[in-house]
Amino acid sequence: MSKEPVAIVGIGQTKHVAARHDVSIAGLVREAAARALADAELTWADIDAVVIGKAPDFFEGVMMPELYLADALGAVGKPMLRVHTAGSVGGSTALVASNLVAARVHRTVLTLAFEKQSESNAMWGLSLPVPFQQPLLAGAGGFFAPHVRAYMRRTGAPDAVGSLVAYKDRRNALKNPYAHLHEHDITLEKVQASPMLWDPIRYSETCPSSDGACAMILTDRAGAARSPKPAAWVHGGAMRSEPTLFAGKDFVSPQAGKDCAADVYRQAGITDPRREIDAVEMYVPFSWYEPMWLENLGFAAEGEGWKLTEAGVTELDGDLPVNPSGGVLSTNPIGASGMIRFAEAALQVRGQAGEHQVPGARRALGHAYGGGAQFFAMWLVGAEEPTS
Amino acid sequence: MARYAREVAVVAFAQSDHLRRTDELSEVEMVMPVLHRVLAATGLKAGEIGFTCSGSSDYLAGRAFSFTMTLDGVGAWPPISESHVEMDGAWALYEAWVKIQTGEADTALVYSYGKSSPGSVRDVLTRQLDPYYVAPLWPDAVALAALQARALIDSGETDESALAAVGARSRDAAAANPHAQLRGPVPQGDYQVRPLRTGDCPPVGDGVAAVVLAAGDLARRLCERPAWITGIDHRIEAHSLGLRDLTDSPSTRLAAAHAGVFDAPVDTAELHAPFSSQEIVLRKALGLADDVTVNPSGGALAANPMMAAGLIRIGEAAARIHRGASRRVVAHATSGPCLQQNLVAVLEGDAR
Numbered sequence: 001m002s003k004e005p006v007a008i009v010g011i012g013q014t015k016h017v018a019a020r021h022d023v024s025i026a027g028l029v030r031e032a033a034a035r036a037l038a039d040a041e042l043t044w045a046d047i048d049a050v051v052i053g054k055a056p057d058f059f060e061g062v063m064m065p066e067l068y069l070a071d072a073l074g075a076v077g078k079p080m081l082r083v084h085t086a087g088s089v090g091g092s093t094a095l096v097a098s099n100l101v102a103a104r105v106h107r108t109v110l111t112l113a114f115e116k117q118s119e120s121n122a123m124w125g126l127s128l129p130v131p132f133q134q135p136l137l138a139g140a141g142g143f144f145a146p147h148v149r150a151y152m153r154r155t156g157a158p159d160a161v162g163s164l165v166a167y168k169d170r171r172n173a174l175k176n177p178y179a180h181l182h183e184h185d186i187t188l189e190k191v192q193a194s195p196m197l198w199d200p201i202r203y204s205e206t207c208p209s210s211d212g213a214c215a216m217i218l219t220d221r222a223g224a225a226r227s228p229k230p231a232a233w234v235h236g237g238a239m240r241s242e243p244t245l246f247a248g249k250d251f252v253s254p255q256a257g258k259d260c261a262a263d264v265y266r267q268a269g270i271t272d273p274r275r276e277i278d279a280v281e282m283y284v285p286f287s288w289y290e291p292m293w294l295e296n297l298g299f300a301a302e303g304e305g306w307k308l309t310e311a312g313v314t315e316l317d318g319d320l321p322v323n324p325s326g327g328v329l330s331t332n333p334i335g336a337s338g339m340i341r342f343a344e345a346a347l348q349v350r351g352q353a354g355e356h357q358v359p360g361a362r363r364a365l366g367h368a369y370g371g372g373a374q375f376f377a378m379w380l381v382g383a384e385e386p387t388s
Numbered sequence: 389m390a391r392y393a394r395e396v397a398v399v400a401f402a403q404s405d406h407l408r409r410t411d412e413l414s415e416v417e418m419v420m421p422v423l424h425r426v427l428a429a430t431g432l433k434a435g436e437i438g439f440t441c442s443g444s445s446d447y448l449a450g451r452a453f454s455f456t457m458t459l460d461g462v463g464a465w466p467p468i469s470e471s472h473v474e475m476d477g478a479w480a481l482y483e484a485w486v487k488i489q490t491g492e493a494d495t496a497l498v499y500s501y502g503k504s505s506p507g508s509v510r511d512v513l514t515r516q517l518d519p520y521y522v523a524p525l526w527p528d529a530v531a532l533a534a535l536q537a538r539a540l541i542d543s544g545e546t547d548e549s550a551l552a553a554v555g556a557r558s559r560d561a562a563a564a565n566p567h568a569q570l571r572g573p574v575p576q577g578d579y580q581v582r583p584l585r586t587g588d589c590p591p592v593g594d595g596v597a598a599v600v601l602a603a604g605d606l607a608r609r610l611c612e613r614p615a616w617i618t619g620i621d622h623r624i625e626a627h628s629l630g631l632r633d634l635t636d637s638p639s640t641r642l643a644a645a646h647a648g649v650f651d652a653p654v655d656t657a658e659l660h661a662p663f664s665s666q667e668i669v670l671r672k673a674l675g676l677a678d679d680v681t682v683n684p685s686g687g688a689l690a691a692n693p694m695m696a697a698g699l700i701r702i703g704e705a706a707a708r709i710h711r712g713a714s715r716r717v718v719a720h721a722t723s724g725p726c727l728q729q730n731l732v733a734v735l736e737g738d739a740r
Contacts, residue, residue, distance in 0.1 A: 003490050024520060056452035057474065062523070063447040063515040064474055067724040070624045071631075077642065080624040080729065081483065084446075084474035086453045092471055096483055103489035104393060119519075126452050241440075241470035243460050256467035263469075371456045375470075 003102040005385055007224035007231035008346040010040025010217030016180040016331045019118035020211040025060060026072035029114050032213035033073055036110065040217040041228045044074035047217075048106040053083040053093025053113040054335030055370075058125040060116055073112065085239070087140075087283070087370025089113060090214065090338025091377030094366075095237045097218050098379070102234075107220050114213035115333035122209055122334060141206060141286065143372065145198035147251040148288040152200065154252060157291060157306035159200065163191040164309055165287035166205045166329055172316050173326025175355035180210040180331040205287035205329070212333035214340045221385070232346035235363070235386045236267030237379035244372040251373055257296040260376040265298070268363070268380040273298045277380070278361040279348045280314075280322045281341040283368045284329055290314060290322055297367065297378075316356065324348065324356040338368030342379055349383040391648070396488050397607040397614030398735065399600050400429035401703030401710075406569040406595035406691035409505045415449065418596050419461040419501050426598040427497070430610045434463045437600075438493025440470040441484040443477035443500035444695050447512055458501065469493065476500060477597060477699030478622075478660075478721030478731045485620060488603050495606065499598035502694035509592050509694060516724060518627060529725065530589055534581035536634040536726045537665035541583055543635045546668045548583055552576045554664035555587035555689055562686025569593045569691040588689075590662040595693030597700045615706035615717075615735040619647030622731035627724070634726055640673035643732040649674060649718050654734070656681045656714040658701035660721045662688040669727060674718060684708070698722060702733055709737040 012035025014020070020028055029052075037043060050073050052066050062068060066082035073080070085092040090113040097111035115122075126140065151157065167188045173179035174186075194204035224231040240260035242249070261273075270276050280299070284290045294305035299320060308314055314322035323329070325344040328337050345366035347353040353361075362384070368377045402425040404418060427434065440462060446454045455472050464470060469492075473479045477500025484496035504512075510528040517523040540546050555576065562568035569591045577586025600610075607614040623639035623646075625632055644650065657680050661667040667682065676682065683689075685704040688697045698721025705719035716736045723729040 056446050057515075058446060058452045060519065061515065062519045063445065063512070064723070065519075066475075067516055067624075067728055068518050068627050070728075071626050071628070075624050076626050077623060077639070079622050081479060082474050083471065083483075084455070085472050086456060096471065096486075099483075099486050099490050099492075103486050105486055105489060239469055239471055240467045241459060242464050242467040244456050246460075246465065254467075259467050371453060374456065374459075 004104045004220045006098045006101045006234040007219050008216050008381065009219050009224060009227040009231050010036040010042065011343045011347055012036030012039055012215045013178045013340065014212045015178050016210040016212035016333055018209065020116065025065065025116050026069055028116055028211065029069055029112055029213045030072045032215040033110060033112055036215035036217050042217060046108055047074060047110045049079040049100055049109050050075040051081045051083065051093055051097035051109060051111045053089040054115055055087060055089055056125060059122050059334065060119040073110065085370055085375045085377065087334060088338050088368040088375040088377040089370065090336050090340065091342050091366060091368030092239055094216060094339055094342045095239060095377055095379060098234050098237055101218050101220050108223050109218045110215060111218060112213060112215040113336040113339035115335040116211045117209040117333065118211050141198040141201055144286055145201050148200060148286065151252045151288060151292050155303040155306060161291055161306045161309050162200065162205050162287040163188060165284065165290040166191045168315055169323050169327045169329040172324050172356055173330035176325045179326040180208050201286050207285045207328045207332035210331055210333040212331065212336050214336045214343050216343055230350045232349045232381040233385050235380045235382045236264040238263035240376045242374050244374055252292060253296045254373050256374060257369065257376045260378050261297045264378045264380050270380065274320060277363050277365050279324060279345065279358040279364040280320065281325060281344040281364065281366050282322055283338060283341055284323060284327050285332065287329060293367065321358045324353065324358055338377060341368055342366035346381050349381050391619065393489050394603045395616060396485055396601055396603050397611065397616045398702065398706035399602045399607050399611035399614055400426045401707050402426035402429065402598050403567050403700055403703060404596040405567050406593045406693050408569065408593050410503060410594040415458050415501060415503060416461045419458050419499060422596045422598045423461055423499060426600055430600050432495065432600065435466065437495050437497045438469065439484055439487045439496040440468050441472065441480040441496065441498050443473050443475050443480040443699065445474060445502060447515055448502050448504060448694055450506060476695050476697065476721050476723050478702055481599060481699060481702060482620060482622060482731065484601055485617060488601060494603045496601040498601065498699065499596065500696045500699050501596040502696055503594040504592045504694050505594050530584060531581045532629065532725045533663040533665065534584045535629065537583050537663065539634040540665050540668055545635060546665065551588050551664040554667050558683055558687045558689040561684050562690030565686050565690065567691065568686045571690065584663060588664040590688050590692035593691060593693055595691060595696050597696040597703055599699060599703050611710065613710050613712060613737050615709035615737065617733055618736050619734040621646035622729065624729040627728060629726060635669065637669050637673040637727050637730060640670055640720065640730040640732060643730055644674050647732045647734050649732060649734055652716060653677065654680055654716045654718045656684065656705065656708055656717045658685060658705040658717065658719045659683055660688055660698045660701045662692050664689065666727055670720060698731065705735050709735055
């Protein structure tokens with residue numbers, strides 16, 4: 001049975017900032033959705049269904065906000081689904097929307113993810129004390145730092161690799177008008193001199209807290225034919241999950257991430273990701289996750305990921321650019337961060353990424369993860385319609 | 389069945405006993421036995437399931453990412469293809485149904501759960517409302533339902549004795565449902581918020597539901613009488629109560645039309661109507677004839693575990709087809725204040 005090919009024909013983001021005091025949550029999401037519609041040259045009436053995602057409701061203090069946001073997203077009278085898969089949610093949301101088109105249930109779907117972190121405090125939103133359950137140790141950094149240490153010990157990676165990633169991503173962000181952090185005076189020395197937060201993770205190697213939203217318009221082959229701008233095509237997409245804590249779990253390179261990537265590559269006909277993929281938008285909330293995910297996603301052999309980073313392979317002008325947009329390290333509206341990765345991958349293969357465009361990008365990977373490195377969502381997009 | 393690419397059926401359904409309190413149980417402990425039962429009914433193991441999808445709410449659990457813990461109950465190792473909606477499990481079933489329609493999975497495990505007992509669910513649900521203009525006033529769920537009931541009575545569509553009859557009939561029916569929280573004669577009781585009395589309102593409770601979906605011939609192998617989902621659709625309305633006619637449910641009617649409810653008569657309806665007055669609204673929107681059996685399980689007035697009550701309606705509808713008690717059933721789930729968002733599915737047995 002053949003699936004309907006899925007095309008991304010509209011992409012919209014807000015300018016991500018620490019606090020959007022000028023708009024409500026509804027105003028924020030509508031801004032991104034309206035930009036995606038304008039990009040696709042479509043109107044609200046062209047949308048058959050809405051799929052919305054965000055990370056936990058506690059971050060804004062609104063339970064099931066899709067109910068309140070139905071009006072702002074033009075969903076009244078339409079189907080509206082709300083996806084929540086922790087930090088991977090932005091990617092999962094795009095995949096659920098993509099499946100609606102692939103299954104020929106709907107023809108044109110608006111998908112959107114957001115976070116307005118300024119409405120509350122994400123660190124404490126993640127740290128609600130529940131009796132007899134392990135809290136997330138005062139924010140995500142406390143949870144992930146030991147796994148970074150394990151990676152360093154396992155691979156012998158030199159201490160400087162993490163700061164190289166942060167320095168690269170913050171410079172890339174300067175080329176992305178929507179990125180939150182625009183640190184014009186950034187230097188490698190400044191990254192390395194920033195305070196240690198969760199050893200070995202320094203302040204400048206962590207993501208900011210952002211307000212922002214990202215939206216995409218997904219459509220079928222007929223919709224793509226009408227699109228005024230080049231479409232990005234979905235060549236493969238998958239989600240994988242594993243438990244949070246169990247004996248034998250590999251926190252450095254989770255099996256769910258490996259399986260998810262393998263499924264996406266199989267669907268897209270990729271046999272050598274390092275050579276066949278032109279750009280990667282990877283979920284890197286703490287700088288060391290770039291070398292870790294390079295291995296997990298099959299771009300480098302086990303223990304070798306840091307060598308690609310150190311050699312400049314992942315720089316914007318390297319031969320495997322990672323996070324040309326500046327990535328999560330420069331922009332982190334948590335619930336939207338995964339969708340931004342997916343959307344930036346699509347922008348690359350549409351040739352619409354502006355100053356942070358990777359020249360000639362034909363195939364790009366969007367990647368997201370969440371929870372205790374246990375939820376994974378990825379898609380591979382291409383400039384050409386998939387052949388199978 | 390040419391409407392969709394693939395035939396998909398509910399092949400198994402299981403639920404917990406719905407209880408007023410489950411202080412001694414974690415969510416994982418609540419979920420696990422139900423998952424084991426639903427899988428046992430099909431003979432499938434967790435690792436053989438093509439796609440898993442769940443529904444729950446962090447606000448009921450009182451912590452962020454609460455569903456990460458219940459994943460332990462699934463046994464997600466080796467890693468599984470899995471997703472979650474922060475919605476009633478009926479919408480998780482919808483996502484799973486779409487996944488099977490793409491051809492990427494042939495089977496799906498769907499589950500949802502909610503523990504309302506640790507807090508005041510009346511207060512918790514106020515956090516669903518517009519956060520700037522309405523939620524700060526803390527209008528609780530019963531008060532909002534009472535507004536809807538009052539509008540219905542004022543429009544002449546019902547009266548208090550008719551509402552009382554809905555409650556009495558539901559709990560009578562629940563006498564035969566071993567999982568229900570309230571069974572048999574339940575006094576109409578005092579006014580909670582006029583015009584709604586205790587008997588017009590759902591019990592507050594904790595519970596779990598799970599369903600297995602399968603496609604085509606696999607469904608026929610796994611289940612003697614598969615409950616085919618011949619149509620499924622859901623629609624949302626404006627959030628503000630002032631923008632809606634509370635005596636009607638246009639989103640239910642629209643979803644029903646898309647799901648094909650009106651193409652042929654149904655013999656049974658499982659409606660997610662937590663308040664007696666909402667059954668009146670839904671009957672009208674779905675155009676149910678007087679001879680349709682409504683909520684033979686007792687419905688949400690007998691057991692209303694948040695996030696699971698809608699999935700239970702689909703499960704109960706399917707179980708009747710599995711037993712041969714019904715042939716064409718409409719199942720309905722709702723979300724949001726005063727029936728803001730509604731899902732409608734048609735389930736049919738093979739002609740025989």
